[in-house]
Amino acid sequence: MSAEAPTATTTADETRAVAPQQMSGGVMGKPRGRTATVIMLVLSLLWLFPVIWAVVNSFRDYNYTQANGYLSFGGWTMDNYTEAWERGSFGKYFLNSLYITVPAVVFTLLLASMVAFVLARFSFKFNLALLGFFLAANLLPPQALLIPVFRMFREIPLPTFMSDSGLMLNSYWGLILVNTAFQLGFCTFVLSNYMKTIPHEIYESAELDGASVWRQYWQLTMPLVRPALAALATLEVTWIYNEFFWATVLISDFSKLPITSGLNNLRGQFFTDTNLVAAGSVLVALPVLIVFFVLQKQFVSGLTLGSTKG
Amino acid sequence: MASAQTAPTTADTAAAAPPSRRRRLGGRDRLVVFAMVAVPFILVLWLVWLPALASVALSFGKWNGIGSTSNIEWVGFQNYRDIATIYPPFWPAVQHNLIWLVFLFILPTMLGLLLAVVLDREMKGSRFYQTSFYLPVVLSLALIGFIWQLFYSRDQGLINDVLGTQVDWYGDPDVNLWAVLVATAWRHTGYVMLLYLAGLKSVDASLREAAAVDGANEWKTFFQVVFPVMRPINLIVLVIVVIESLRAFDIVWVINKGRNGLELIAALVSQNVIGEATRYGFGSALAVIMMVISSVFITIYLRIVFKEDRA
Numbered sequence: 001m002s003a004e005a006p007t008a009t010t011t012a013d014e015t016r017a018v019a020p021q022q023m024s025g026g027v028m029g030k031p032r033g034r035t036a037t038v039i040m041l042v043l044s045l046l047w048l049f050p051v052i053w054a055v056v057n058s059f060r061d062y063n064y065t066q067a068n069g070y071l072s073f074g075g076w077t078m079d080n081y082t083e084a085w086e087r088g089s090f091g092k093y094f095l096n097s098l099y100i101t102v103p104a105v106v107f108t109l110l111l112a113s114m115v116a117f118v119l120a121r122f123s124f125k126f127n128l129a130l131l132g133f134f135l136a137a138n139l140l141p142p143q144a145l146l147i148p149v150f151r152m153f154r155e156i157p158l159p160t161f162m163s164d165s166g167l168m169l170n171s172y173w174g175l176i177l178v179n180t181a182f183q184l185g186f187c188t189f190v191l192s193n194y195m196k197t198i199p200h201e202i203y204e205s206a207e208l209d210g211a212s213v214w215r216q217y218w219q220l221t222m223p224l225v226r227p228a229l230a231a232l233a234t235l236e237v238t239w240i241y242n243e244f245f246w247a248t249v250l251i252s253d254f255s256k257l258p259i260t261s262g263l264n265n266l267r268g269q270f271f272t273d274t275n276l277v278a279a280g281s282v283l284v285a286l287p288v289l290i291v292f293f294v295l296q297k298q299f300v301s302g303l304t305l306g307s308t309k310g
Numbered sequence: 311m312a313s314a315q316t317a318p319t320t321a322d323t324a325a326a327a328p329p330s331r332r333r334r335l336g337g338r339d340r341l342v343v344f345a346m347v348a349v350p351f352i353l354v355l356w357l358v359w360l361p362a363l364a365s366v367a368l369s370f371g372k373w374n375g376i377g378s379t380s381n382i383e384w385v386g387f388q389n390y391r392d393i394a395t396i397y398p399p400f401w402p403a404v405q406h407n408l409i410w411l412v413f414l415f416i417l418p419t420m421l422g423l424l425l426a427v428v429l430d431r432e433m434k435g436s437r438f439y440q441t442s443f444y445l446p447v448v449l450s451l452a453l454i455g456f457i458w459q460l461f462y463s464r465d466q467g468l469i470n471d472v473l474g475t476q477v478d479w480y481g482d483p484d485v486n487l488w489a490v491l492v493a494t495a496w497r498h499t500g501y502v503m504l505l506y507l508a509g510l511k512s513v514d515a516s517l518r519e520a521a522a523v524d525g526a527n528e529w530k531t532f533f534q535v536v537f538p539v540m541r542p543i544n545l546i547v548l549v550i551v552v553i554e555s556l557r558a559f560d561i562v563w564v565i566n567k568g569r570n571g572l573e574l575i576a577a578l579v580s581q582n583v584i585g586e587a588t589r590y591g592f593g594s595a596l597a598v599i600m601m602v603i604s605s606v607f608i609t610i611y612l613r614i615v616f617k618e619d620r621a
Binding site for chain 1: 335338339342343346347349350351353354356357358359360361362364365368375425428429433434435438439441442443444445446447448449450451452453456457458459460461463466467468471472496499500501504505507508553556557559560563564575576579580583584590593594597598600601604607608611612615616
């Protein structure tokens with residue numbers, strides 16, 4: 001990005017000497033700072049409120065809230081969770097999510113890193129076109145491809161040990177492949193930008209040592225891009241776990257749905273009891289919230305890696 | 311991209327080294343490079359680009375999906391004509407997608423930018439504020455539709471409880487689009503804020519300081535110095551908002567499968583495939599309309615990205 005304007009350099013040094021502690025955005029004056037703090041505090045509490053409300057009410061007894069209204073206090077219980085878990089067969093849905101998310105993330109990162117490596121390591125004439133091929137695919141609306149993919153998966157047989165439906169449709173494999181294909185563009189883009197920052201001399205000396213292209217990729221480049229891989233893995237786990245559309249249309253056998261799409265089937269059973277909805281929502285949100293709080297730095301840097309480079 | 315293959319030295323060193331610096335790849339290496347590109351390439355070709363082309367082809371035919379492709383009755387542009395003239399949900403869907411887009415722009419996108427500008431400063435608790443704004447970004451829109459049921463439910467929702475009203479916020483076609491948009495904005499704001507925070511960090515501090523020394527006030531500094539410098543980010547946010555509005559699907563599908571006031575183009579496509587009627591040609595024509603609109607913005611996006619790449 002061409003962010004630095006050439007005119008600014010001399011004066012900048014002077015001001016920096018005067019106010020060395022100054023951060024990028026500058027400090028605010030006192031009265032305005034106070035107003036801003038109050039507004040920010042109110043807004044951020046407003047933003048947290050839906051989550052807090054869901055958590056609080058997930059621990060409340062339905063009959064109690066029905067009798068006293070939601071603005072009351074009391075009726076604490078854990079029953080909503082046990083009931084939601086059993087009635088919604090959450091155990092099964094979570095396992096399905098696991099079966100789909102883990103392989104899809106591994107495949108995506110593996111394939112994307114291979115393309116990214118070739119794009120960064122060599123300067124073929126088709127490099128830019130290749131990047132465009134992957135990146136544009138990432139941005140197409142998935143609904144635009146639904147009908148051919150759906151029909152094709154209905155025709156592709158799979159051995160029964162891979163899919164008990166005997167078809168690509170209604171199988172974890174179909175979903176894993178579709179997710180992988182769709183996420184490749186973004187990951188390839190981020191990884192190739194990252195890999196381009198690796199000095200080329202490293203490869204030259206590796207070549208002199210007789211390292212094959214595969215060894216250069218696997219033993220040289222991959223360890224060096226670990227931070228980017230970690231950030232992308234965090235992001236992709238969240239995205240694929242949250243993926244709703246493909247699972248909804250490609251899997252009609254409810255027992256194979258991942259949790260995010262499984263929500264849709266719980267709707268009818270749950271919607272008469274808001275506290276049960278709350279407990280179910282908290283359960284579904286739990287994995288991503290854990291990822292968010294534990295790996296927040298990776299998550300944020302992964303998201304922004306794509307928009308600003310490296 | 312840096313021209314990677316220029317030789318830094320001419321020193322002909324050890325005998326083991328290949329004679330030419332611009333060494334060609336050996337047979338095995340060439341095969342490996344080919345495979346590294348070919349496998350992902352074929353996957354994306356098979357599951358994205360070929361289906362995209364197939365959608366275009368199918369949009370000119372009538373097919374209920376039964377039997378082989380030879381059962382397709384080719385009808386030319388009839389599907390498109392039918393969509394525009396005798397398919398009642400189409401124009402409402404277009405209108406809703408447009409409202410979606412305009413709303414996302416005016417409220418959450420602007421708010422996200424504003425939050426980013428304020429939080430970019432040195433401020434006590436900035437991290438806490440940031441965290442609470444982008445917390446919803448990790449939740450899926452399907453789940454968000456679920457969570458907001460706690461506010462919107464007619465009998466048990468908080469809003470009706472507080473206001474003493476009896477509105478079915480998700481069910482009433484006069485209000486449900488707006489209810490859904492508010493829930494969507496809850497997530498979208500944090501996302502935009504995140505993108506702009508990253509963009510602002512990349513703006514050179516000296517630029518701002520120079521403007522301050524020149525006597526520009528903060529307002530002027532932002533609009534005349536900082537904002538123009540962030541042009542690439544602005545464009546990327548623009549493209550993201552357009553594409554998100556066009557793709558919007560999850561939240562309305564989880565509420566009522568995109569009916570009764572919540573029609574969206576993406577939901578109509580799905581209704582024609584996994585709904586009661588399977589009309590592949592008709593659904594494909596809807597899909598192609600989506601594809602055409604998005605391709606304009608994909609082109610813009612690729613141009614920004616590649617321009618930066620070359621710089």
